[in-house]
Amino acid sequence: MKALNEILARARRSPRRIVLCEGEDERVLQAAVKAAEDGIAHLTLVGKWATLAELARSRALSLSRLELIDPDDSPLTESLAEALFALRRKKGMTREDAAAAIREPLCFANMLVREGHADGSVAGAVHTTGDVVRSAIQILGLAPGCRLVSSFFLMMLCQPFHSLKGGMIFSDCGLVIDPDAEQLSQIAMAAADSAEALLGEQARVAMLSFSTSGSAQHGNVEKVVQAARRVKERRPGLAIDEDVQLDAAIVAEIAERKLPDSQVKGNANVLIFPDLEAGNIGYKLAERIGGAEAIGPLLQGLAKPANDLSRGCSVDDIYHVIAVTTVQAQAAEARAAAAAG
Numbered sequence: 590m591k592a593l594n595e596i597l598a599r600a601r602r603s604p605r606r607i608v609l610c611e612g613e614d615e616r617v618l619q620a621a622v623k624a625a626e627d628g629i630a631h632l633t634l635v636g637k638w639a640t641l642a643e644l645a646r647s648r649a650l651s652l653s654r655l656e657l658i659d660p661d662d663s664p665l666t667e668s669l670a671e672a673l674f675a676l677r678r679k680k681g682m683t684r685e686d687a688a689a690a691i692r693e694p695l696c697f698a699n700m701l702v703r704e705g706h707a708d709g710s711v712a713g714a715v716h717t718t719g720d721v722v723r724s725a726i727q728i729l730g731l732a733p734g735c736r737l738v739s740s741f742f743l744m745m746l747c748q749p750f751h752s753l754k755g756g757m758i759f760s761d762c763g764l765v766i767d768p769d770a771e772q773l774s775q776i777a778m779a780a781a782d783s784a785e786a787l788l789g790e791q792a793r794v795a796m797l798s799f800s801t802s803g804s805a806q807h808g809n810v811e812k813v814v815q816a817a818r819r820v821k822e823r824r825p826g827l828a829i830d831e832d833v834q835l836d837a838a839i840v841a842e843i844a845e846r847k848l849p850d851s852q853v854k855g856n857a858n859v860l861i862f863p864d865l866e867a868g869n870i871g872y873k874l875a876e877r878i879g880g881a882e883a884i885g886p887l888l889q890g891l892a893k894p895a896n897d898l899s900r901g902c903s904v905d906d907i908y909h910v911i912a913v914t915t916v917q918a919q920a921a922e923a924r925a926a927a928a929a930g
């Protein structure tokens with residue numbers, strides 16, 4: 590749990606304001622209370638005051654450390670609606686559309702982040718990934734230099750039976766359905782950055798395939814090879830294996846046999862899946878059969894942090910995503926300060 594404990598400690602050192610738009614879900618409320626009590630974030634819950642109060646009362650939870658905002662009864666609603674209209678009018682949104690949309694908690698929460706009232710948002714315990722991601726992309730936009738938003742899971746391998754221990758990044762398991770070679774290269778570079786930011790280690794990237802170094806020929810393999818070559822051109826210092834099977838990516842003896850000139854040498858900490866079918870099934874296998882803890886889906890490539898959850902998430906999953914969102918907000922602020930000189 591070292592990597593996760595370090596993330597929690599970093600969050601505690603400088604907590605940021607994180608907004609949750611699904612406070613009426615019991616798991617989200619419990620995670621918010623725990624996160625506020627543990628000091629990993631300042632929490633804002635978007636929802637109906639009476640519903641939140643009743644849920645808290647029935648579960649004997651205290652709301653005293655949380656900020657609660659109801660979009661139907663907030664002094665911010667009008668100005669956020671106006672800002673939303675200004676943002677989306679070119680896409681055909683009218684002022685009336687914006688006034689209605691801002692009352693949706695997901696939209697309200699992301700507008701709080703966009704307008705600087707919060708530093709990051711977490712949703713997805715109730716909303717689908719598609720809805721969470723579409724709202725984040727449309728409202729927060731892309732980070733400078735990014736052309737694609739994608740997602741990753743922070744996979745924690747901490748059970749006594751795990752032969753590999755520590756944190757790994759799996760990407761993309763939640764968002765880009767059928768990436769082409771260019772999109773796959775962007776996913777790999779973003780995931781390498783996420784690994785370095787969250788694991789505090791140099792990234793060692795495996796571009797997963799059913800082929801290792803040309804052992805099979807197919808258009809799907811060629812896509813992975815082309816993506817890896819684009820990454821190598823743009824990030825010459827990054828350790829990366831092109832078209833590598835999972836066993837050769839994570840088992841040193843198999844890498845030695847199948848891929849003797851491997852850069853990663855069976856010690857990958859970033860696994861890039863060729864498409865969303867492989868990625869989504871792969872992370873759920875590692876979690877549900879392999880006993881890994883899956884934190885995410887976390888989003889990469891956005892201008893400000895917004896993260897998703899699986900609808901099957903637990904209180905702990907939400908708590909961990911809140912901590913990661915705080916750390917991403919710290920990193921985004923540091924990048925912005927560096928860019929401003």
Ligand SMILES: CC(C)(COP(=O)(O)OP(=O)(O)OC[C@H]1O[C@@H](n2cnc3c(N)ncnc32)[C@H](O)[C@@H]1OP(=O)(O)O)[C@@H](O)C(=O)NCCC(=O)NCCS
Nearest residue numbers: 718719720722723726727736737738739762763764765766
């Ligand atoms: C995320 C997702 C909803 C985007 O779908 P989409 O149909 O392309 O979305 P839309 O066409 O409505 O696009 C919404 C906006 O986001 C932009 N966009 C979509 N995907 C993007 C991406 N990956 N990166 C950057 N921008 C993106 C579009 O250009 C569009 O911008 P605009 O409204 O300003 O014109 C889609 O990729 C998806 O459903 N992914 C799978 C999610 C899922 O079910 N995962 C499994 C469980 S985790």
Ligand SMILES: CC(=O)OP(=O)(O)O
Nearest residue numbers: 763886898899900901
């Ligand atoms: C990431 C993911 O698979 O989310 P969900 O389980 O909500 O579909």
